[in-house]
Amino acid sequence: MFENIEIPENIDEYIKKGLEKGSTKKFTKRLKRVLGVFICILITVFIAGIRVSPAFAFNVAKIPGLNYLVEFVSMDKGLKAAVDHEYFLNIGKSVEKQNIKLTVKDVIVDNSGIIAFYSLENKGDHVSPRIRAAKLTDAEGKDLEMSSSYFFTPNDGKVFEGKLEFYTNDDQKEIPENVVLKAQMIEEGKALSGTWEIPFSIDKSRLPGAEKVYAINKTIEIEGQKINFENIKIYPIKSILTISLDKSNSKKIFAFDDLKLIDDNGEEWERVNSGFTGSNPGDDYQTLNFQSNYFYRPKELYIMGSSIRALDKDKCYFTVDTEKRKISYSPYDLISLTDFIISKEKLSLEAVINKEAKDISNNFQISNEAYDSRGKKLEILEQGMGRAENKSYVNYTFKLEHDFKGPVILKICDYPSRIKGDFKIKIPLK
Secondary structure (H helix, E strand, O other): OOOOOOOOOOHHHHHHHHOOOOOHHHHHHHHHHHHHHHHHHHHHHHHHOOOOOHHHHHHHHOOOOOOOHHHHHOOOHHHHHHHHOOOOEEEEEEEEEOOEEEEEEEEEEEOOEEEEEEEEEEOOOOOOOEEEEEEEEEOOOOEOOOEEEEEEOOOOOOEEEEEEEEEOEOOEOOOOOEEEEEEEEEEOOEEOOOOEEEEEEOOOOOOOOOOEEEEEEEEEEEOOEEEEEEEEEEOOOEEEEEEEEOOOOOEEEEEEOOOEEEEOOOOEEEEOOOOOOEEOOOOOEEEEEEEOOOOOOOOOEEEEEEEEEEEEHHHOEEEEEOOOOEEEEOHHHOEEEEEEEEOOOEEEEEEEEOOOOOOOOOOOOOEEEEEOOOOOEOEEEEEEEEEEOOEEEEEEEEEOOOOOOOOEEEEEOOOOOEEEEEEEEEEOOO
16 A cells, blocks of 8 residues: 655644644644645755765765765665665666656665665656655565655756655565566646556665674663563664563553664664654554664674653543533643534544643654544544644544444553653673
8 A cells, every 4th residue: 555755753843934823723724735845845954954974975976876875875874884885776767657757776675675766857847746655566566565655855956866665564574576666646736647667676696685683681670660672683774673561561651762772982873763763652562763783893782761751551542522522531631622523424623732731742643543432443534743823733533434422532652751760781792
């Protein structure tokens, strides 16, 4: 299935500048209109602010046609090292439809996934055409069940570059040698007909992608909550840390605020903070993605952190009374309802995050799962968050079946309260 682009974490600061004073009912509509524009602004500022090490830029510049890679890997220490060690394949295959030429230029592949660097050339009179969805299939056309995200460099001209990321999971553990990229395009918010398809081969003898696996099996306890660090797999693209949570914990563990890898010389590898940051967040078994140190040779490697977002398990929900049109329960009065629209087919909610709430943070997803009074799961048609007039908002639209009955219970998947305690765990490298 095609998936949407990942929204950068700091987008709320740009939304704040673009949203004007008005009723809360208009907030969601304004947010949708400005969101795409400010994504472009954000990425433009991001690209303009890149500072590249001279050695890295020099090495990339020695390879004809690869200067563009600097824009996409210079902020990721692991990908920089991969390109610097020439761990990539040149593809150079294109397809043209409706005067839009899509080219897969180069790829980085390992057992965890594939990153495809592409260019898009507008050879007609289109206005800023972009990839709106992309997937991989095998040579026979069967979809590869991989998670995906994609990024682009804004360009008002005729050509721009971007990257597509596809990652393996339990449903798709291997990447075949022959794959087909299938992409769909969008122009000024309207989908273009047709699919751009590019078949290409992956020479796995050149990119073996063998991971390094280190068992850890160390448990820490912070404010009575036990967390076990099981193992870490280090790939050329990323490192994947696996943790498990003690089922007897009284709190739900949502996320680590400052977890990082550090070697004996103080060199740090941070969490991956764009695209896919891990899997199963909030579950008792999670994976967390870090920048890779595959091409480094640390003598010692540690996991360090001090702050974890967590909430009492019996408080991990909030309830919307659909008859009285108000939030009847939220932990520590986190949110208040500001807009409520219900029909036979849909229920739309908008709520403000109260600044007085415990340890408030402006940038987190509150819920991604909702149920009616009988425990029947509701389909979420739309959800979002943003800022306007110095306030943080969340909004949801649910599909209602004919037998719907309130209230609506939303399970909390993140919450801005913390448990704190410094920890440092040594990873056995032998």
